[in-house]
Amino acid sequence: MKSNKLKTENTLSVINRLALKAIKPYAPLRKYLDQRKSILEKIKMKDFKSKEYDPNGQLTEREIKMAQYAGALAFRECRIEPLRVTDFNCPTLVIGTIGDKKTMVFVRVTHEISEIEGTGKIPLALIDAALEYKAEPHLVRINIADKGDYYVFDYWGIEDLIRIIKSYKEDWNKILLKGKTIKHFLDLKHGNIDTFELKETSIIINTENNSFDAVDIIDLLLSTKASDEYYIFTCTCGVPECADINHGVVVVHEDKYVLWKLYRKRKSRIYIFDRDQYINAIINMVKAFIKENKDKPKWGLGTYLRDLKSLEKALYEIDNGEISTDFMRWGATKKSQI
Incomplete structure (x- = not known):
């Protein structure tokens, strides 16, 4: 023993x-x-x-x-x-x-x-x-x-x-940009930075209106936090595919820049913004609206409106970090489909 x-x-x-x-x-x-x-x-x-x-x-x-x-x-x-x-x-x-x-x-x-x-x-x-x-x-x-x-x-x-x-920000950015960096695209643009503005009904890039029928203001707000693919442009009903939008906007944060890879009609276009200017333009507009319109149930850019509570929650996540949710229900699946 x-x-x-x-x-x-x-x-x-x-x-x-x-x-x-x-x-x-x-x-x-x-x-x-x-x-x-x-x-x-x-x-x-x-x-x-x-x-x-x-x-x-x-x-x-x-x-x-x-x-x-x-x-x-x-x-x-x-x-x-x-x-x-x-x-x-x-x-x-x-x-x-x-x-x-x-x-x-x-x-x-x-x-x-x-x-x-x-x-x-x-x-x-x-x-x-x-x-x-x-x-x-x-x-x-x-x-x-x-x-x-x-x-x-x-x-x-x-x-x-x-x-x-x-x-894993650096590795995640490379996945989103297929191995490239913002510096690569900035060199292709000869160092030129695009301008980003928000108006009451649309997004203005380089003085051009880049809005579809509607903008999902919450995805736009979350895009100030981290690199990811966001369905910033959507349909008036909130379902992007309904407006034939099959790709979100790839948003990448790197150093002092924010890159947009925007798909339109099966073609993509690259925009590069000053990171501080991009974040401030979006967050300041959302904060100003919440402060001035607390009695208004819904708001948005264009014709797709989001309820104020969802907007406040998204803003809270931006200011305080993401709220942890480790449970998901993915609905029902017929046995014949498995």
């Missing part, structure tokens, strides 16, 4: 030492080693089918397909094509790469009755995979509710993962 105990302790020591060596350039993973050791001791390194290692247990092929889709969702939202990880006997592991950074995702699958809050505890399978690939571990949960002819899906952790990926 003593010999077996010593063997187990020595094995744990070797695993942890090798893990520390493997992740030496990636310090954030160190915090998971104590948790890993505790789990290994609990299951005595034998039962790798335990709920501690892989809480999903045996999944059907359909459930695996749903979980893999959920794991890929955040990456694809960020224009990253993820890969399945198949060497840990765990079918719900997905990995994505942005720049030189890797993110390993484990998808926890639950059903209608579940006492788990949020995404739940990090399983050993995720820690092992993250250590092996030197990746940041992230947990996503999908709850599958069987409603007879259709399923209802609830997700936790996806919005958080999207925010994490987009927080």
Whole structure:
């Protein structure tokens, strides 16, 4: 018995030492080693089918397909094509790469009755995979509710993962600009900066009216915060596709500039603005309106109006950082569609 105990302790020591060596350039993973050791001791390194290692247990092929889709969702939202990880006997592991950074995702699958809050505890399978690939571990949960002819899906952790990926600003900008930088486009424009103004009904760039039928004032406001694709121009009903708008405006923040890549009639055009001037023009206009029109329920540029409460919420996010929402309901899907 003593010999077996010593063997187990020595094995744990070797695993942890090798893990520390493997992740030496990636310090954030160190915090998971104590948790890993505790789990290994609990299951005595034998039962790798335990709920501690892989809480999903045996999944059907359909459930695996749903979980893999959920794991890929955040990456694809960020224009990253993820890969399945198949060497840990765990079918719900997905990995994505942005720049030189890797993110390993484990998808926890639950059903209608579940006492788990949020995404739940990090399983050993995720820690092992993250250590092996030197990746940041992230947990996503999908709850599958069987409603007879259709399923209802609830997700936790996806919005958080999207925010994490987009927080790698330099790498995210390169994805949006397909490997280029604002400096590249500024050189093509011979250093000329475009002017940006807001009028009561439209956006004016270089003294030209660049408005479609309507402007989504909230997307325009959020575009002052971070790089992303925003549907600034939309339809009067609020659905861009209704006005044959199939691309949003790619907005990139870099140093003292803001770049717009605006699509029109299958062609794109690049505008570069002074960052401070761009932000001040938008935020000052929105703040002035809220202050002067608190009794007015809706407002906007052009014919698409947004309610004042949504506008105030967006402005709050700009001033105080994004409000964390790690739960999403993605509606119902017919079983025949899966």
